[in-house]
Amino acid sequence: MKKTEGFIKDLFDRISPRYDLFNTASTFFLDRYWRKCASRTVEKEDAKILDVCTGTGELALQFAARLNGKGQVVGVDFSKGMLELARKKLKRLGKEEKILLLMGQAEHLSFQEGVFDYVTSGFSMRNLIDLDQGLREMVRVLKSGGHAVILEINRPSNHVSGLFYRCYLKGVVPIIGFLTCGRLYPFLYLNNSVIGFQTPAEFCGRLRSAGFRQVSFRALPPGAIGLYDAVK
């Protein structure tokens, strides 16, 4: 499975109709809690927020809930299928005014420099074809002092808990994926993308190299998810 733009787009287009169900089932509803933790980092109610790789808009919705009438969220993704789902969801929830959805690529954002107070991203960094370029783009579109708030699955460690987590990723997640989406290969890719991703220390280093001057990391319960807060 070679990670190309076409492969990633196609994968998310295919699983988009059941993506939310898969997330909820495979995390035992914890994904909502993790997104809420990320959204609590927002302190400005009139903030301009960009959600990169917004998918079906779940993280964008959590952030939008923190804003007043002057705040705005823009969600960008390159999968037509995921964006269609997000659009339907926003319409159903009456949130179309609050969240603007655009098709676009994380590595080449179509915004001017320094326009957003926050750039957010949920569970997507390990899918980027060019991670460093994606992070540099986040820095570019942020205002000085703006925050990148990123949720990502931690790479399993080599300890006993890591072994359990590896078994869960390789054994249980593909089964849940197959039962919810009727396909196996996307979940084999997703698991390999977690195992092949960076440790929190390495990812913090990549954030600094991209141009963030202050980077913090916290593991969210039960420990498998990292919440990164990086300041421009």
Ligand SMILES: C[S@@+](CC[C@H](N)C(=O)[O-])C[C@H]1O[C@@H](n2cnc3c(N)ncnc32)[C@H](O)[C@@H]1O
């Ligand atoms: C695992 S989903 C996460 C969706 C959402 N952020 C969430 O929290 O559920 C990853 C998303 O990233 C998108 N994506 C991956 N690489 C991308 C890229 N280079 N540019 C734009 N979107 C990308 C995919 O289409 C998919 O919707």
